[in-house]
Amino acid sequence: MTAAAYVDDVLLVDRCLTGEPAATRELFRRHRGRVHASLYRVLGTNRDMDDLLQEAFLQVFQSLRGWRAEASLATWIDRVAVRAAYRYLSQRGRRVQTDSLTDEDAPSETEGPGANRQLARDGVKRLYAALEELSPAARLAFTLHEIDGRPLSEVAELVGSSVTATKLRVWRARKKIELSAAADPVLGEFLDPAAAHSTQEAT
Amino acid sequence: MKLQGRIPVEPLDDDRLVRIERNIVAGAAERAELAHRSPRRLFAFSAAALAAVAAGVVGYALHPGAAPTTALTVSPPAALGAQTVAVSTDSQHSTLDIGDATITSDPATHFEVVRPDGGVTVELALGKVELSVKKRHDRPRFEVHAGDTHVVVVGTKFSVEYDGKNHVDVRVTEGIVRVERASDVAKVAAGNEWTSTGGLIALATPPTPTDAITIDDPKLRDHHATAPETQHIEPHGTGDGATTSVAAKHPVDPTHAMTYGDLKAAIRQVPVHVVIDAGTTDPQAAISFYVGNVAHSDDYGVKRKNLYSMAVVQHLKLGRDAEADHTLDSVVERRGGDEYAAGVWLRLRIRCLAAIDDRCRQVARQYLDDAPNGPGASVAQRIILE
Numbered sequence: 001m002t003a004a005a006y007v008d009d010v011l012l013v014d015r016c017l018t019g020e021p022a023a024t025r026e027l028f029r030r031h032r033g034r035v036h037a038s039l040y041r042v043l044g045t046n047r048d049m050d051d052l053l054q055e056a057f058l059q060v061f062q063s064l065r066g067w068r069a070e071a072s073l074a075t076w077i078d079r080v081a082v083r084a085a086y087r088y089l090s091q092r093g094r095r096v097q098t099d100s101l102t103d104e105d106a107p108s109e110t111e112g113p114g115a116n117r118q119l120a121r122d123g124v125k126r127l128y129a130a131l132e133e134l135s136p137a138a139r140l141a142f143t144l145h146e147i148d149g150r151p152l153s154e155v156a157e158l159v160g161s162s163v164t165a166t167k168l169r170v171w172r173a174r175k176k177i178e179l180s181a182a183a184d185p186v187l188g189e190f191l192d193p194a195a196a197h198s199t200q201e202a203t
Numbered sequence: 204m205k206l207q208g209r210i211p212v213e214p215l216d217d218d219r220l221v222r223i224e225r226n227i228v229a230g231a232a233e234r235a236e237l238a239h240r241s242p243r244r245l246f247a248f249s250a251a252a253l254a255a256v257a258a259g260v261v262g263y264a265l266h267p268g269a270a271p272t273t274a275l276t277v278s279p280p281a282a283l284g285a286q287t288v289a290v291s292t293d294s295q296h297s298t299l300d301i302g303d304a305t306i307t308s309d310p311a312t313h314f315e316v317v318r319p320d321g322g323v324t325v326e327l328a329l330g331k332v333e334l335s336v337k338k339r340h341d342r343p344r345f346e347v348h349a350g351d352t353h354v355v356v357v358g359t360k361f362s363v364e365y366d367g368k369n370h371v372d373v374r375v376t377e378g379i380v381r382v383e384r385a386s387d388v389a390k391v392a393a394g395n396e397w398t399s400t401g402g403l404i405a406l407a408t409p410p411t412p413t414d415a416i417t418i419d420d421p422k423l424r425d426h427h428a429t430a431p432e433t434q435h436i437e438p439h440g441t442g443d444g445a446t447t448s449v450a451a452k453h454p455v456d457p458t459h460a461m462t463y464g465d466l467k468a469a470i471r472q473v474p475v476h477v478v479i480d481a482g483t484t485d486p487q488a489a490i491s492f493y494v495g496n497v498a499h500s501d502d503y504g505v506k507r508k509n510l511y512s513m514a515v516v517q518h519l520k521l522g523r524d525a526e527a528d529h530t531l532d533s534v535v536e537r538r539g540g541d542e543y544a545a546g547v548w549l550r551l552r553i554r555c556l557a558a559i560d561d562r563c564r565q566v567a568r569q570y571l572d573d574a575p576n577g578p579g580a581s582v583a584q585r586i587i588l589e
Contacts, residue, residue, distance in 0.1 A: 007513070007530065010497055010506070014533040016231070024231045028224055040212045049215060054223050054230070061231035069498050124210055149207040174204060191204050 009073040016064055028057055031074060035081045041147040042085050042140060044128035056084035075157070082140060082158045089136035123190020130180040130187065134173050141166050142173035289315040292330070304336040304345065309364075324348060331364035338538065338572060352399055355381040359393075359572075371399040378575055379568070392584065393575065466559065466585060470552055473579040475519070476545030478512035486520040489513075503537070510534050511542040514549055524553045535569075544574035551583060559589045 012030075015023030032053070039052055060080045067076050131139050137159065144155045145166075156166040181188040215223075290297055290306075291313045299306040301316060304323065308314060312330025316323065322343030325332065336345055336356045345356040349365035352373075359378025365371050373382055374396045382389045382397050391397045479496075481489035493513040497506045511534045517527035527549070534546035547570045555563035567586040570579060577583075 004526075006498070007494060007510075010510075011529065011533045014536055018536050019232055021228050021232060024228045025224060028227055032220070032224075036215060037212045041210055044210070046213055046215060050219055050223055053215075054226050057223075057227045058230045061227070068501060120209075127206075127210075146204065147206045147210050178204070191206075 006069075006072070010069060013064055013067060013069075013073065016061065024061060027060075031077050032057075034074065035077060038078065038144065038148050039081060039085055042082075042089075042143045044124065044131070048088070052084060052088050055088075056081040059084055071157075075154075079158050079160075082144070083160075086136050086140055086159070089139060119186065120190065122186050126180075126184055126187040127177070127190065130177050130184075131173075133176060133180070137161075138169045138173045141169040142177075145170050146174070289313075303339075303342075304334055307333045322346070325363075327363055327365045329365060329367035331362060333360075333362040335360045351384060353383040355383060361391075369399060373397040378572060390587070466582070466589065467556055469582045469585070470555055470579075473548065473552070473582055475515060475549060475552070476511070476541065478515045479508055481512070481516075486516050489516050489520075504540060507534050507537075507540065507542050507546075511546050511549070514546070518549065518553055524557065528553050538573065544570070544577050547573055548577065548579050551579065551586070555586055559586060564589075 012023055012027055016027055035056060036049065036053055039049065039056070040046065043049070043052070060077050063080060067073065071079075131143070134142065140159050141155055141161075144150050144158060145152055150158070152167055152170070153163055155170075156163040159166065161169075177187075177191070181191050288299065288301070290299055290308060292308055292310055295310055297308045297312075299308070299316065301323065306314070306316065306325060309331040312332060313328040314330070314332055315326045315328070317326065318324075323345045325334070325347040327347055327349040332347070334347065334356070336359055339345055339356065347354040347356070347363045349363050349371045350367075350369065352365075352371040354361070354363055354373055359375060359380055361373060361375040361377075361380050363371065363373050371384075373380065373391055375391045375393050377393050379390055379392045382391055384399065389397055389402070479493070481492040483489050483492065490513050493509040493516075496509040497513075500506055500509075510530055514527040514530040514534060517523045517530060531546050531550045531553075534542055535550065537543070547566060551563070551566045551570050554560075554566055557563070564587055567583040570577065570583045571587070574580065
């Protein structure tokens with residue numbers, strides 16, 4: 001992070017702390033894309049995203065005075081958003097309703113690019129169905145590392161755990177997903193397309 | 204298992220984003236307001252009636268010879284709405300503290316204070332009020348209405364006297380007010396008086412000069428601008444207002460117009476407040492030093508000192524004026540401390556050396572409001588008159 005970017009963050013936060021709506025808007029616009037993408041990868045759907053994104057940023061603004069400028073503002077906001085996601089996953093009385101990723105009206109294809117896209121959509125849907133079986137902490141660790149692509153050290157920082165504990169959570173989650181995949185060929189092919197192709201060719 | 208990049212993120216549509224943003228902005232403001240709204244501040248206005256009653260009691264006690272009748276009446280908020288207080292005095296003074304201003308009234312004065320949309324309007328029906336108003340900054344306007352004359356306050360001490368018919372007298376002891384009457388607008392600075400019949404005149408006994416540093420530049424003194432407001436401040440064209448300086452604290456010869464070059468020279472001669480010693484002559488290294496200090500301090504005062512120092516380096520050493528101006532956002536965001544006035548001056552220096560335009564004048568007004576006795580006060584006044 002450059003000094004200029006850092007100072008820019010400091011200045012923006014100071015403006016936000018004075019309650020300036022334009023600054024609030026600017027901070028939201030700067031970070032909403034990244035936060036939304038991460039939350040989407042955790043939840044797999046936009047169904048409750050309005051509430052969650054809103055709550056995450058309200059928490060950000062409520063806690064902004066606590067940003068000590070030690071971490072980058074983006075990392076700090078991500079941490080707040082992850083906590084909001086954790087609360088959401090822990091407190092909901094129902095499972096996350098993954099949006100239907102299949103287009104009921106679309107003609108079904110068994111071969112070609114359309115069939116591949118359909119398979120991918122089904123695979124994603126089944127992956128998130130499998131993620132429903134994980135604890136909130138394990139789901140966060142797994143999705144942030146495996147899907148969002150964050151290093152384990154960063155995930156550990158975001159979820160407030162040690163790297164070792166985070167690594168263990170990711171490993172256990174992966175084992176559970178692989179177990180689900182063993183019983184679900186669609187999920188299995190989505191997770192490991194190469195293995196699925198070689199199995200088909202062998203038969 | 205390779206999942207990174209394989210889960211497409213479905214974007215939120217614009218309507219949803221706009222709705223979320225609106226809720227966040229509203230929610231953030233609400234939470235910020237709750238955090239800043241102290242019970243005392245809320246209480247201040249609601250208790251204004253009580254304060255006025257207390258003042259009346261004090262006034263009565265101090266004036267035992269006064270008529271034993273109820274000389275002061277206060278209409279409590281409940282009678283006029285939660286945001287309205289009416290005060291009426293017969294034979295004594297009253298003092299009304301509404302939190303962001305103190306209003307002292309003479310005997311035989313009738314006025315009402317209302318708060319429209321966060322602003323304050325004092326409706327003076329008759330008599331004289333003296334006001335001490337805290338800086339308004341970006342808050343809604345504070346106005347005194349006396350008949351068809353409106354006095355707009357930025358943050359100052361002044362009085363308004365109204366005979367209930369057509370004579371209004373505005374006297375300013377600190378800061379500047381703007382008087383609006385029909386199509387006329389006059390700025391009345393400290394040490395001046397404006398009357399509805401006589402326009403702007405200097406007070407016979409202007410405030411004692413302060414320790415403001417006057418620039419020792421003969422050109423400046425000789426070339427002080429002729430006040431363009433003179434046409435406004437003398438609505439009836441009665442006198443020698445054309446030679447009356449609005450800046451009575453810094454009397455100058457108004458016979459010559461000041462050139463921009465003179466003004467720039469004057470701006471440059473005002474000393475820039477001292478910066479933190481970064482222990483280096485390399486501007487970039489100095490900026491890194493200041494950034495590091497900002498990062499490692501929880502103290503806003505320390506952060507501000509360093510940000511101010513950084514802005515000075517950006518402006519004076521690197522010539523990166525836009526960046527310096529941007530850095531100053533944080534320095535001047537909160538009032539108080541040496542760096543605040545210094546930051547406002549630095550911003551004035553940056554903007555006004557570029558051009559004497561609205562942005563320059565805006566910060567000049569801010570400087571005069573916040574540092575009326577600061578080292579650049581006389582220059583700021585001249586900028587406003589340009």
